[in-house]
Amino acid sequence: MVPSWLAHNPRASGALKFGRDQQYVVDPNGIAELCEELKQCPKHATTPLHSLPALAARLGIGELRVKDESQRFGFGAFKALGGVIAVYDALASAVGDAHRANASFAEIMSGAHKEITGRFVFSTASSGNHGRSVAAGARLFGNRCIIFLPKFTSTEKEAAIRARGAEVIRVDGDYDTAVAECKRRSEENGWTIISDTSWEGYDQAPRSVMRGYCVLAHEIVTQWREAPTHVFVQAGVGGLAAAVIGYLWAVLPTRPAFVVVEPESADCWFQSNLAGKPTLASGNADTVMGGLACREISPITWPVVGEATDWFMTITEDEVMPARRLLAHPLDGDPAIASGPSGCAGFAGLTRVCTDEAAFKALKLDRHARVLVINSEGNLGEQPA
Numbered sequence: 001m002v003p004s005w006l007a008h009n010p011r012a013s014g015a016l017k018f019g020r021d022q023q024y025v026v027d028p029n030g031i032a033e034l035c036e037e038l039k040q041c042p043k044h045a046t047t048p049l050h051s052l053p054a055l056a057a058r059l060g061i062g063e064l065r066v067k068d069e070s071q072r073f074g075f076g077a078f079k080a081l082g083g084v085i086a087v088y089d090a091l092a093s094a095v096g097d098a099h100r101a102n103a104s105f106a107e108i109m110s111g112a113h114k115e116i117t118g119r120f121v122f123s124t125a126s127s128g129n130h131g132r133s134v135a136a137g138a139r140l141f142g143n144r145c146i147i148f149l150p151k152f153t154s155t156e157k158e159a160a161i162r163a164r165g166a167e168v169i170r171v172d173g174d175y176d177t178a179v180a181e182c183k184r185r186s187e188e189n190g191w192t193i194i195s196d197t198s199w200e201g202y203d204q205a206p207r208s209v210m211r212g213y214c215v216l217a218h219e220i221v222t223q224w225r226e227a228p229t230h231v232f233v234q235a236g237v238g239g240l241a242a243a244v245i246g247y248l249w250a251v252l253p254t255r256p257a258f259v260v261v262e263p264e265s266a267d268c269w270f271q272s273n274l275a276g277k278p279t280l281a282s283g284n285a286d287t288v289m290g291g292l293a294c295r296e297i298s299p300i301t302w303p304v305v306g307e308a309t310d311w312f313m314t315i316t317e318d319e320v321m322p323a324r325r326l327l328a329h330p331l332d333g334d335p336a337i338a339s340g341p342s343g344c345a346g347f348a349g350l351t352r353v354c355t356d357e358a359a360f361k362a363l364k365l366d367r368h369a370r371v372l373v374i375n376s377e378g379n380l381g382e383q384p385a
């Protein structure tokens, strides 16, 4: 019997095809070109894909690779990709509508279309990282930006957003309260919302955000000749999971086993899987994993995450620090990796499975398994001892 924190997805089967519904969410076309375009960005560099053979042996698997997003753009999290690309897409699309021509990253950065792009004021709700990314994008292209933060976001994250020139509005509530307040104020003021989550009638920006995240999935494919057999990816609203699952599913010859990992109190994907449709989390999303503290999924991601994730699982708060420690203090010869609480969640999920015999067997993990996890954020706060 598999443990109660692990649930199979009855919709995921080997016969599942990446079709139009999936391509609408995550389109693999154009991602290689986007990676080229990003080279115009001064701080852009491919992030490392570390191999940890000693830890893999300890966990009883064949290979363990960690895509280390703590290095992204000198920014500390994969989120850097989403907000910056979505701000660019919004501006490029406005220039395209006006001039019927594509505007490159460099052109918009240089202010070549200021008469069109200068009118935009960007806004978003965020638990921290996404807001920092939208702020960075707005600054890169010279636009005003307003970020709505929930009560729990750390003062370090707020300072990092302000340091990128954005205005910050704190709401007296959680992430979902920040989303609601952002929507209300943005409608009143004519601000363009760059949200990483979708809702009825609003999906363009979240799709652009996921287009940005696909960059990391594309890099993985170019960095690892042998494809992974298992992928553990953490989810908040599901944008990261959709980009990673969608892209790898679309381009790899064989679909790996995908495992989506969430905090116990913010298990909106776990519950949605059980219900067979988008459903609220069972808890109040009170977790140290701030980036994953979501009570609702991004509905647009359902055709990818809801259908192609093989297993959904949760982790406890107590599993976060040991996982961060394991990455920070490596075994013989493995590289040290700095991770934040949300960053290490996929890896914490892997360690939970590897220490539970029934779960390990159910996921068909063994000495031949090649496992991918994503360190989605580095260490912005305290260092694990």
Ligand SMILES: Cc1ncc(COP(=O)(O)O)c(C=O)c1O
Pocket (backbone or CB within 6 Å): 077, 079, 127, 129, 130, 196, 234, 235, 236, 237, 238, 239, 240, 241, 290, 291, 292, 342, 343, 376, 377
């Ligand atoms: C560090 C980190 N990891 C993972 C996630 C989850 O991403 P998503 O909300 O797209 O599922 C977030 C979201 O903010 C994050 O900040």
